[in-house]
Amino acid sequence: MSSSSSSSSSPPCPKKMITLKSSDGETFEIEEIAALQSKTLENMIDENCASTPIPLPNVKGKILAKVVEFCTKHAEAGADAETLRAWDAEFVGVEHAIVFDYILAANFLEIPTLLDLACESVAEMIKGKTPDEIRKFFNINNAFSPEEEEDVRRQNQWAFE
């Protein structure tokens, strides 16, 4: 940090922008203060690696755009909890395939708030469903043998009797 500012502990410069590059080559700008929501990015900023575009090979552009939106929103000062909660609910109120990508991205970038939000939304999707309903919902092909199928069926029966 070659800044000649007078402060001894350097707080994040609010308007300083970081550039992120998605797996499919798109670039996104994010305010440093918003980027700090991600522990991964925070570490890189600390170590002064943030001067060039940061490549994020695990996150595609479509998702990275939303992640930037999330972090920016959560870094806003003066947002009241009620409004933020409503905003969050809308943010994850999308198809499960996208929530899946949010989970992976939040895990990769170490954004606990987004990871919690996305995981909770998946937990809600799962609750109350049978194994078969979960498979249909998430398009999972289970490829169980007949014995395994029978085992699951019995287990379920016992759990609900």
Place this chain on the structure above:
Amino acid sequence: MVVGNKLKAEDLNLCFESLMMVGGGSDGKAKMDCGVITEWKDIPMELLLRIMSLVDDRMIIVASGVCSGWRDAIGLGLTHLSLVWLKKNMNNLVLSLAPKFTKLQTLVLRQDKPQLEDNAVEAISTYCHELLDLDLSKSFKLTDRSLYALARGCPNLSKLNISGCSAFSDEALEYLTNLCTQLKILNLCGCVRAASDRALQAIGRNCNEMQSLNLGWCDNVGDVGVMSLAFGCPDLRVLDLCGCLRITDDSVIALADGCPHLTSLGLYYCQNITDKAMYSLAQSRVKNRPSLWESKNGRSDDEGLKSLNISQCTALTPPAVQALCDSFPALHTCPGRHSLNISGCLSLTSVHCACAFQAHRVPSSLPYLAH
């Protein structure tokens, strides 16, 4: 828990470049794999478990039946399971789940209606070797077979609750203590046959890390057993001897001498207890009190006895119990913090903790000076 290492730009660049070379599909790892995970069945284990931590145990069982990936992930990662909500099929379900959930550390199988049988406990002992905490309370149907199996299969047990399992014998319990030497918390409430002096001697010999022992209503317990405990388990903090009618002052004197960290003692209905026992506890405090320096600097949170139940111990007189109260500032008779239980002892109504005498609290940085 969020998975991920401290990443450097160089690492990311390398990954970025190799992305095209690595094929798709994952093996369940969440780290810098660079293989692209696109399907729910391939969700990394840590992330699936994070979602599982947000649903109840019944849903976890359902989820483990969705596909082999989820079954294996949950099987490899699930450490806590409670089946207390099961009304009917606990035995069947344990038999079915034990081979899958081999990493269990805590398993709660407390029943209202006895369901669990020996074969289920044997299954647990066969597959769940990492078990640390097991609750089998009210498993009336279990026999010694279960204890023998647990001894052999779950040697790391630290916490075991077999209260109400009236069919266990002391021979089997002794066998268990020979192998499960790391037991710290053991609940034998109501295990009349199992909790004998012989078993307590075995505990004193083998389970030297014991901290909390519940022997409520085990009326075969006598001085020989408790004295062995006091000698062999110096770290004992909580001991419940309620209803252990046979014990006398000798037991309490041995505890006062051997267990300086005792914080909770239950002597309800132990009608052989006299003032001698009270004075021995009070005097042990003088011997064992942490130094002034330790108290001031927060080095010792050893307040001594915090809870004592001497209700129905009708041989006790006020001076002895008051001496006890004076030695242990954490014993309270005041309504808000009541921790000295003297109900049924009509002669002890004059005994009061320090709170009742003083208008203000003694500053906590000074040791409490016994009157």
